Amino acid sequence: MNQQQLHWWRGAVIYQIYPRSFYDANQDGIGDLPGITQQLPYVAALGVDAIWLSPFFKSPMKDFGYDVSDYCDVDPLFGSLEDFKQLIATAHDLGLKVMIDQVLSHTSDEHAWFKESRVSRDNPKSDWYVWADPKPDGTPPNNWLSIFGGCAWQWESRRQQYYLHNFLVSQPDLNFHHPDVVEHLLDTVKFWLDLGVDGFRLDTVNFYTHDRQLRDNPPLLAGDSKSLGVPGTNPYSMQKHKYDISQPENMAFLKRLRMLLDQYEDITTVGEIGDDNPLALMAEYTSDNDKLHMAYTFDLLNVHRSPAYLASVIENIESAIGDGWPCWALSNHDVVRCLSRWGSDESDPLAYGKVLLALLTSLRGSVCLYQGEELGLPEADIPFDKIQDPYGIPFWPEYKGRDGCRTPIPWNSNEQNAGFSQAEPWLPVDPRHVTLAVNAQELDANSMLGHYRKYLRWRKHLPALVNGDLTDLASNLQGLRFVRSTANQSVLVVFNLTDSSMNMALPAGNWQALEGHGFSFDLENGSVSLPPYQAAFAIKSDG
Numbered sequence: 001m002n003q004q005q006l007h008w009w010r011g012a013v014i015y016q017i018y019p020r021s022f023y024d025a026n027q028d029g030i031g032d033l034p035g036i037t038q039q040l041p042y043v044a045a046l047g048v049d050a051i052w053l054s055p056f057f058k059s060p061m062k063d064f065g066y067d068v069s070d071y072c073d074v075d076p077l078f079g080s081l082e083d084f085k086q087l088i089a090t091a092h093d094l095g096l097k098v099m100i101d102q103v104l105s106h107t108s109d110e111h112a113w114f115k116e117s118r119v120s121r122d123n124p125k126s127d128w129y130v131w132a133d134p135k136p137d138g139t140p141p142n143n144w145l146s147i148f149g150g151c152a153w154q155w156e157s158r159r160q161q162y163y164l165h166n167f168l169v170s171q172p173d174l175n176f177h178h179p180d181v182v183e184h185l186l187d188t189v190k191f192w193l194d195l196g197v198d199g200f201r202l203d204t205v206n207f208y209t210h211d212r213q214l215r216d217n218p219p220l221l222a223g224d225s226k227s228l229g230v231p232g233t234n235p236y237s238m239q240k241h242k243y244d245i246s247q248p249e250n251m252a253f254l255k256r257l258r259m260l261l262d263q264y265e266d267i268t269t270v271g272e273i274g275d276d277n278p279l280a281l282m283a284e285y286t287s288d289n290d291k292l293h294m295a296y297t298f299d300l301l302n303v304h305r306s307p308a309y310l311a312s313v314i315e316n317i318e319s320a321i322g323d324g325w326p327c328w329a330l331s332n333h334d335v336v337r338c339l340s341r342w343g344s345d346e347s348d349p350l351a352y353g354k355v356l357l358a359l360l361t362s363l364r365g366s367v368c369l370y371q372g373e374e375l376g377l378p379e380a381d382i383p384f385d386k387i388q389d390p391y392g393i394p395f396w397p398e399y400k401g402r403d404g405c406r407t408p409i410p411w412n413s414n415e416q417n418a419g420f421s422q423a424e425p426w427l428p429v430d431p432r433h434v435t436l437a438v439n440a441q442e443l444d445a446n447s448m449l450g451h452y453r454k455y456l457r458w459r460k461h462l463p464a465l466v467n468g469d470l471t472d473l474a475s476n477l478q479g480l481r482f483v484r485s486t487a488n489q490s491v492l493v494v495f496n497l498t499d500s501s502m503n504m505a506l507p508a509g510n511w512q513a514l515e516g517h518g519f520s521f522d523l524e525n526g527s528v529s530l531p532p533y534q535a536a537f538a539i540k541s542d543g
Contacts, residue, residue, distance in 0.1 A: 008097060009199065009268035009293060010325060011466035012049035013367045013456060018333050019056050019078055020064060021408045022371060024421035031408070031420070033079035037087045039411075040094055042438065046374060047456030050097035052201050052270075054333055056084070057103075060110050062170045063390060064406075065101075066203060067108035071188035081195075088196045097198035099268070104185050105207040106171040113184075114172050118156050118163070128181050130164035130173045131156075132214055143216045144244045145236045149394045152244070166207055166244070168390055176209045176253055186260050193264050205271030205292070206281055209250045211243035218242060220276075228298035229274040229334065233398040246275050251284075254291040270327045270366070271295040279316050286324030294327040294366055301335045305342045307497060311475035314363065314482070318470055326365035330356060331373055337405045340379035347499040350376055351533035354451050355495055358519065358535040361459055362484065362493045364470040372409055375441060376448035380407040380430035388427060403427055410437035451518055458516045464491040478502040479530070483540075490540035494521070496530040503529050511538035 023035030033056060043051060055065030056078040065075070074081050091098045107114055117125040132141040132153070140153035140162050146169075153162040154169045164173040174181050189200070217239040220226055230237045261267045271292045275281050278297035285292045299313045317326055330338040339353050346352040353376050361367050382403045387393055392401015410433045412419030418429045418437050441449035459465050468484035468491070475481075479502055481494040492511055496502040505527050513523050514537040521536035522529045528536045 007268075007293075008049065008266060009366055011366055012097075013047070013361065013369060013459075014050045014052050014099065014270075014327075015043055015046065015048040016052045016054065016329075016332060016368055016370045017043075018054045018371060018406055020426060021406055021420075023409065023411065024423070024425070027422045029421050029423035029425050030077055032077070033074065033083040033087050037083070037090050040087075040090050040096065044094040044096055046452055047460065048096070048369065050099055050198065051091060052099040052368065053101065055101045055103060060108055060170070062108070063168055064388070066103050067106075067110075067168065067171050068103050069108040069110045069112075071185075072191045085195065092196070098196075099199040099201055099270070100192060100197050101203055102189060102192075102200045103203045104174070105204045106165065106167060106173045109170045109172055113174075119158055121159055121161070127178050128175055130175050130210060131159065131161045132164070133161055142214050142243075143239070145217075145239060147230060147234070147236050148391050149234065149236075164210065166204070173207075173210070177212060177249065182253060182256060186256065189257065189260060193261070193267065198266070199268035199270070199293075202269055202271040202292070204274065205254075205285070205295070206246045206250060206273050206275055208253055209247040210245070211247060213243075215243045217244060225276050227274050227276055228278065228302045231395065231399045233395055241276055246281060251291065254285060258290055258292070268293040270368070273297045279313075279320055282317065282326060283320040283322060283324050286326070287322055289323065294325050296327040296329055296368065298335075300328060300330055300360075301332065303341060305497075307475040307478065307480045310359075311473060311480050314470070314473055314480075318364070318473075326363075327368060328360055328363050328365050329368040329370065330360055331370040331405065332368065333370065333406055334402055335405065337370075337377060337379040338373065339376060340404075344378075346533075348533055349378075350448060352497070353448055354455075354518070355497060355533045355535050357452065357455060358493070358517070359495050359497075361456070362465055362482075362495075364468070364484065370405070372405075374449050374452040375410070375433075375436045375438065377410075377433055377436060378430075379404040380427075380433065382407070382427065386428055407433070410434055412439045413437040414439070454516075454518050458518075462489070462491055462514075464489040465493075472507040474504070476502075476504060479504065481507075481528075483507060492536070492538040492540070494528050494530065494536040496532060496534050499532040501529065501531055503527055506538075510541045512541045513538050 020031050022031040023039045024031050025035035057068045058070035058073045058075045059065050059067050113125050113128050117129050144152040146152040148167050165171050220238055220240045226237050269292050273281050273295050282295040285295050339349050343349040343352045389401035389403045407427045408420035408425045408429050410418030413434050417425050418434050441447035464484040464486050468486045470482050472483040478498040479496045484491050519535040
């Protein structure tokens with residue numbers, strides 16, 4: 001039995017579903033769990049291996065589910081625990097693994113734990129959150145900032161103390177230095193494991209612990225690296241995040257979590273890392289097979305996209321990660337959709353999106369695809385009066401928030417609201433998305449959807465692309481190439497990321513062109529020739 005059979009997640013393609021916007025079964029304008037279950041055959045037909053569900057837990061929805069008020073129940077907005085059990089059963093019947101979001105760093109201020117903690121300094125949960133006395137002049141205990149804008153400390157008059165919130169004021173941070181907090185959080189993880197989930201995406205996994213001494217963060221100096229997931233208009237990007245996040249004590253919790261997961265059969269985790277030096281942290285968190293299984297960073301979720309930049313990211317992670325395992329994504333629920341972020345200036349965004357899929361799924365690691373990427377959706381244009389995202393409102397118009405990537409999936413171009421719901425959706429359907437609806441693309445084998453289905457199924461039959469090592473990395477002004485290899489197979493991949501033809505020399509060996517992937521290229525005389533926005537795949541025939 002090979003490693004891929006032992007660990008389904010190595011090299012897997014994971015399809016991220018944002019429940020509010022996937023499909024509305026009860027026609028109230030908000031997507032739900034029964035809607036997801038109904039559309040799982042569509043997901044399975046893509047050729048993906050697993051789904052990742054963004055939060056559906058009980059929540060006041062001030063941050064749309066990332067503010068949990070009950071870790072062990074489904075918010076009625078999305079359905080019930082019975083609906084979730086049915087989703088699990090249907091997914092497994094279709095051969096899909098199920099991963100769910102775990103938001104462990106903070107809760108909602110409406111969680112029962114925080115309601116008790118905030119009342120006094122001497123109740124049983126008084127130290128379950130990060131509380132601190134004010135400075136003598138009444139100001140917050142240090143200079144830490146919230147990612148969502150402003151000071152990371154909020155005054156609580158009943159305790160005469162401040163509490164820490166790395167995000168919204170209504171998202172108080174849990175105190176991971178308290179052993180009871182750790183035990184109760186692990187119990188909530190066990191609850192979902194016992195229901196049959198196959199893994200977890202861990203939100204802000206490096207935010208769990210904080211500096212006990214509450215030391216000030218130093219300023220970010222010229223030349224210092226900065227958190228890639230934060231827009232430059234946000235003052236959070238002006239600090240070096242030395243003390244508020246990514247503390248050494250985080251490793252102890254990750255090991256405790258892994259010990260729990262290892263009691264179950266082939267569970268996986270993928271951690272979200274937002275840090276000043278994310279690749280080093282990714283390597284640290286996934287090393288030695290005793291912490292996270294996988295992690296992803298924002299290195300490919302920002303605006304940088306030149307072949308030289310892409311090659312540097314690949315080289316840096318390959319040199320740092322050792323026995324760890326990365327997970328790659330070009331889009332998710334927190335960033336501008338890739339075809340707008342990277343492809344808005346391209347002459348053929350559709351062709352560009354196809355070659356990006358080939359690049360993403362050829363990197364060493366696993367892959368997360370965000371719902372709508374398979375349709376080639378651009379970032380939706382949301383007018384200010386329709387914005388829902390609490391992150392976007394204070395930074396408008398320089399930063400418009402995350403609503404543009406969270407709009408409803410267009411299912412049918414002939415139906416109201418593109419078939420998502422008969423009721424007015426929680427976010428409007430962008431008119432440009434209607435013509436890209438599933439029903440229209442299913443009639444065109446050359447559509448983005450048609451390409452995804454063909455390519456992803458083709459990739460499954462090449463172990464080197466799924467689980468091989470990566471060598472022979474090279475780049476030029478137009479694209480890049482590398483080789484993926486297992487003990488029994490070597491596959492050369494070359495990508496032209498521009499609208500001009502490209503030639504690139506091949507590494508040593510006898511290379512034979514592979515077919516069935518949907519791209520065009522020519523191999524001859526030790527080089528490969530690619531038309532605009534094409535990828536080349538070849539197998540080594542001499543060993």
